[in-house]
Amino acid sequence: MELAVAALGSLLPKLATLLTDEYKLQKGVRGEIRFLKAEMESMQAALDRVSKLPPQQIDDLHNIWVRDLKELSYDIEDSVDSFMLRVDAPSCAKPKSFRRFFDRTIGLLTKAKARHHIADDIQDIRSRIQEVTGRRERYRFPEVAVQPENTEMDPRLPALYEDVKNLVGIEGPSEKLTALLMQGEGAQKQQLMAVSIVGVGGLGKTTLANSVYQRIRGEFQSQAFVSVSLKPDIKKIFSSILRQVSGGEYPNAEAWTHTELIDTIRQILEKKRYIIVIDDVWGESAWTQIKCSLTENSLGSRVIVTTRKTDVVKFSCSSIDGTLCELDPLSYEDSKKLLCKRVLNENEEMHSELEDVSRKILEKCGGIPLAIITTASLLASRPNKTKYEWYTVYNSMGSGLQKDKSLENMRGILYLSYSDLPSYLKPCLLYLSMFPEDFEIRSDDLVRLWIAEGFIDEKQGSNLYDLGERYFIELVNRSMIQPLYKKDGSPRACRVHDMILDLIISLSSQENFVTILEGPCHISSACNIRRLSLRGSKSNSKEEQMIFPATVNISHVRSVVAFGDAVEWVPPMSRFPVLRVLAFKSRSRNNIHPKDLGSMQHLRYLELGGDLKTELLEGIGNLKLLRTLDLWGPFKGELPASISQLRQLENLLTANMVKFPDGTGNLISLHELLCLSLDESPNTLAELGNLTKLRVLTVGGLDKNQSYVKTFLQALSNLVNLRRLVFFGDGTCSLDYMPDQWRGPARLQSFHGDLVTFSQVPWWFSSLSELSSLSMRVNLLRQEDLKLLGALPVLRFLDLVIDAHGTTTEEQLVVGADHPFRSLAEFKFMHYTRCWLEFARGVMPKLQRLELVLEARSREGGGFDIGLENLASLTHVTVKVDCDGARMKEVEDVEYKVRDALDMHPNHPTLKLSRHYEGRMIKDEDKDGHEVLEESDEDWEYMMKDENKDGQEESEES
Template sequence: MVDSSVSFLLDKLSSLLQEEVNLQKGVREDVQHIKYELESHKAILRVADAMEDKDPELKAWVKRVRDVAHDMEDAIDKFNLRLVDQLGQANNSSFHKFIFGFRTMKARRRIASDIQSIKSKVDIISQGRPDLPGIGSRQRLPSRLDSQGDALLLEEADLVGIDKPKKQLIDLLFNEEVGRAVIPIYGMGGLGKTTLAKQVYDDPKVKKRFRIHAWVNVTQSFKLEELLKDLVQQLYNVIGKPAPEAVGQMKSDKLKEVIKNLLQRSRYLIVLDDVWHTKVWDSVKLALPNNNRGSRVMLTTRKKDIALYSCAELGKDFNLEFLPEEEAWYLFCKKTFQGNSCPPHLEEVCRKILKMCGGLPLAIVAIGGALATRGRANIEEWQMVCKSFGSEILGNDKLEDMKKVLSLSFNELPYYLKSCLLYLSIFPEFHAIEHMRLIRLWIAEGFVNGEDGKTLEEVADSYLKELLDRSLLQVVEKTSDGRMKTCRMHDLLREIVNLKAKDQNFATIAKDQDIIWPDKVRRLSIINTLHNVQQGRTEFQLRSLLMFALSESLEHFSVGSFCSNGYKLLRVLDLQGAPLEVFPAEIVNLYLLKYLSLKNTKVKSIPGSIKKLQQLETLDLKHTYVTVLPVEIVELQRLRHLLVYRYEIESYVYFHSRHGFRVSAPIGLLQSLQKLCFIEADQALMVELGKLTQLRRLGIRKMRQQDGAALCSSIEKMINLRSLSITAIEDDEIIDIHNISRPPRYLQQLYLSGRLDNFPHWINSLKNLVRVGLKWSRLEEDPLVHLQDLPNLRHLEFLQVYVGKTLHFKAKGFPSLKVLGLDDLEGLKCMTVEEGAMPGLKKLIIQRCDLLKQVPLGIEHLTKLKSIEFFDMPEEFITALRPIGGEAYCRVQHVPAVYSSYWRDGGWDVYSLETLGERESDSSHATAMRSLEICTLWKV
């Protein structure tokens, strides 16, 4: 992990050497020397993560490298801070340049002194550098962890929850496909991939079908020739012949040829267990012939990309899932209480411990085994395990294998992903982390490396996807069009990551009053209360400050009140959800700040002095009461994300339920903007928007008909636009956006709220459109005609869009649609769905269509539907869907969930048609309300 600190510092050193800063004589040479020495250490740092826990000397050396990297970063940041402080008082005249140089002399002397001191420390560290084997090549790891070996010895009677996945895998092995097929089993470490594969491999039916078979242990440290020799030996054993002595001297190509000849005339099954790299499959696949005999290859891996890569030609990936709650509880009791039931007085605390295991079999077995030796009379001892779970993992020998398995995935990460994963330790447990919030934080922290042709946001998004594909993160919630909305770590992995973050002083979590504080705090997460923040012995050198769920008011909030001067180097200040009503004045003096979030606070105004935050990249004022930004906002030339809006969720059908902001300044000066939401329109603004060619997402409020021509011209220049939302000044105001001859080719989301005199025909050409929302359009022509051929459209919403009597969904129309919402189509009397239309539709929502008395004709053709929800529909419509006596019930009985709801007395009454009209439970009610929000709240 220290490799990350050094790598980020090397980037800073390179920038310092390139900048036109008048450093004192000899300083550049010292900086270059430090850079050279640290670069020479990178090889050893690459292997340190996997070894330092077992080598105290190495661990101490790594800590010294980390400390000197932090000292150097502090020196550079303090120097930049002093320059910025003086730069604000200078201008471009020769006299003021002279004054600037004079005033910064002290700063240049200070950094010269700091660098001299750091250079001495670096030289001492270099002299004491440990001499480790394997530097320059990848360090060899143990061929197998004990827990993986144990997985091969388990009997089926000892396993829980394996019957269903085992049957599914055997079905895949036995299908009628004659070509060689690959079946990769993937999922996070500890899920039981090896155990499942071995149970399938040893099944008598499988052995009978695949008389030629072999099991190959791969691991991270595989050597190709050794792997191939092992495979040759196994194949000769299974056919009952001794392997030729010459095999021991063969090279890879010859070994592959031998294997291919042995397998060419037989139906075979080869298992490659614990694959970490795509090159394993590339190295082996040519030795496994596609002999058209129904041969199969099973492969276990933690990485989704390897799974998809290996089965790309022919095969099907198998994502192993976590144990369901009841099966997890059964396994826990089996291991903890030797098959007996849990004592009643321990059940509550045991359920809490089990929840932390998150359905991970390895964790349940390991923790159950550790608890099995504890006395059952003293409940406090069990509660202590629950409370201090991380410490229990660290200090319990019986949990060592589990820690190794979970740590292995972390240790194998490239340095840039280690920092990104460690950063998640800042968030509270059970906290669902917003996708874009995390990406912007990573960028502000400096974790994201630039790549040619990509924005930093796109690179960060690829990091997030890689962590997901490596099974290190889990998706908590997706948007209706399939995008990730929130994510989190598995609880046990989180504990491992938290231990690493604490050990490496990556971040400090102030949640409990009795925490042990490090000597220096660089990233601080305050949870629940400010009283947990220690004053006195701890030195604050804050780069990041985040607060979560604070209970006390921040009426007189001051960062300096609890960390003195140690906050002036802040890059990240996230006060989301804090009880704050006034913009803290001291923020404008945080000259290095890159990320500022006041989201979900009661702040009402932003001062013009915010212009001093020249490094600011993200300003998040969502769901605050800010409606006007100062003209000085356009001086923030690095601003990439300007987010100022709020919703009134309870009145979603009200036209003015969303509020944006206005600014009387030339917004076109903000050339770096990528997201601008929601800005109130005026004639000058429409022209200015054309200068923002980097925009990815744009939201406009209060647009008038006469603004249309200028906006169309500006949109044509936004070649990078992905999302566009336009709302008229009133619901009967025409949105005139028809004259766009070159629409943004990459546009994925389009939201139009207001009158349309006719449908904008340029929308037909947007082949990348994924989501479309139209409100108050009041079209007389059928809008489906213009949308049905869009190949990637997944989510479509209409509210008062069409005044016609019929909607006709034609065969082959909407090939990718997953969600369809129809609301308040006042003239609609008949809806028809031809066979073959919307073949993948999963969710249908129809509400407040008062004249629609008949159930849509052809709804039975929508065979992929998972749920249908009807809100405030006519009684005749609902009656026809009743299980008893409903003439249309047979057409929707294939749908797992059908709900009907009515708005009564200020709340929704929700009914399930499957329960003969009985009112649903509160959980069903909540489900329906969430669906309502999905259907009606549009976000850019």
């Protein structure tokens, strides 16, 4: 349903554009387009109305009508896009030339032909609209007044009655949750407190909440357990709470008003210590209403909330003093124990031949108890416990959600999460079925693909990429995707849990949204293929790879994403006339003809890997709608000059050895430029200031030629929209070449310069009020630099390295109250000098993770006191002990004092200790310090690898 709404939402603005004077359509054609637009708007209104009906009231006739309408919308949009391209095509001939006259004459004839063609298309579309509408009317039956009774069982119900002896892996989480509920002393323990359990559907949140509830309910005077569900009946929930907390005194409370129910519940709870479990909360609205019935009586009452959405957790913890309990998947050992308990007899052990296949099955289940239990039911239904039978189940898990009846409960629970998604997120989620299981999907790539497909609507005052990032975060918060984070805590990629991937593959197939081909198979020619995910295998022979016979119509395909060897059997590009997305996720071998590439005028997204030839890209200037060009392979040539004609290009992503042509400054729509090597493209530096929409820039070569720096800084002042700046290289440079009145890009949020050594912290950093992530390597660090950085208001992540050449760095640096780093959450401080930090009271109030290098050599005055106890929010500490020139006793003394300091810390942070340069320690028996152990190559290589591993992520982007 939502996919049809999305298709119409993309089409209607284009129909409105066609009615403007710009396209000079004949009066009759304009009238047809007005009819078409009005018809589509009416259908959109009808779709909205149908979408609000309960699922049991939407019959197959409605579903067929929705499917036909979606396909029709796609075809209309393709026709409109083709017309706009033909009419908008500009002439490249010089003014006042015979060629210009000739081109203009041909252009007028071509445009007249295009207008005639769109008129024919609209006539055909009008006939199809009448056909779709007429079919629906012909087979419609009279409305039935009485709706069928919903007799489906709540899929969460079995979790409430699970036998305790069948539960696995719940002891640890149960103890943790109990401790959270009972924590606190004195007045704090007496306050009303909420603990929220968050996690994906099927993870065991209800089971855990009920287990703890049954264990501790006896310590409370009143108790209640209620389930909220996706579409809650609030009055029914209040009635249930009232019956439970009153001991059944009000059996007929359903007839009461909301106010009467709330007042009575509050009156009962006012003088009682109570515990209430509010299970499966989906939205803030439901929680806001239920919270009205909870009263703060300073008797130590407790509330447990379970939810799949982190937004609900944040809201519930802000409205009642609360904390978060994030439920982790089961370990492999517990997963195996649960599987065996469900499949094998009590004293039966798993046969050795089943070990490998059971491990693969459990990896696919990903530690989700419901997935393990559901799969176990499939295994138990098999007549024999053999390796062959279990592999049959394993191989069917990708399609089991739609084929096996025993999986209906699992599907129902996961489908609830999908149903709760807003309409704009559903196509974004279904698009993830384009990627194989366990594939790491970069968040930036995914947002670019969504934009190319038209899934993100540009709203007033909003940037498409900001909206796309918001969509990504929303899917994370709803537990639909598993995020992978950068070192600064921001999401860089995601994976999709196999069980959720199964669901969205099933839905994509039903909706004809994505067609997945894995190796040799036959394609039905009955339906229009819209998106192709091709997954190759080296085992496929050349004959097997011929899977696209001429009888199969692939002319409506909008996206082709190819993995593995599938890039070698992609059909000729001429068979994809309306292709918007072409992405090769493995190295290609130039199997695209340059002429074909230049003719793909609908293309918005092009991603090619491998060692490409420059000739392949010669026609790229024809791709006027191209938004993303991603050449991620080892391409080291020069981009063609025609690339400067791509005025809509927003993302230009290349390796760091690519040469950009003159005219790159004409790409005025660029949002991301990666990677600009000034060694290869010095002329581009002078044009950089023209790219005022640039949001992300990766640049190298400043360390090779200091004369570039001033020009670069001048260009930087023009990049008013720059959010992320990344440097690559291996030398030293300074960024302090500008006068005092010069200011850096005010909207900069992320600065990553840990692959280049800067002479010092640039003074203009003080103007970066939005900087939240900073990693850099400097030769010199002074007290005033710490004061500058500490004053940045939203700095959350800081990775600061002092290079070995920084001999003038002050030995003792104090983080004081005049530069408190008030937003910092993670701090990494590495140095190769005799420098150390001390933390004053009250600084870094939000710091949770700290990583330090500590010298073991005796300091002047002795002792070890850097003020770790003053970091009030600290939870994780990593200390690397520098053993260079120290005795074993001194090293052990530092380690002891670190442990002792953290043992005294009220939060008892976790500690990770390691030693570096152990090969350079002084032997204990050497009293004079002359006999020094030689530094081993292994120690040095390990140290360098460790220091650079965090920067590796940025170098990969480079």
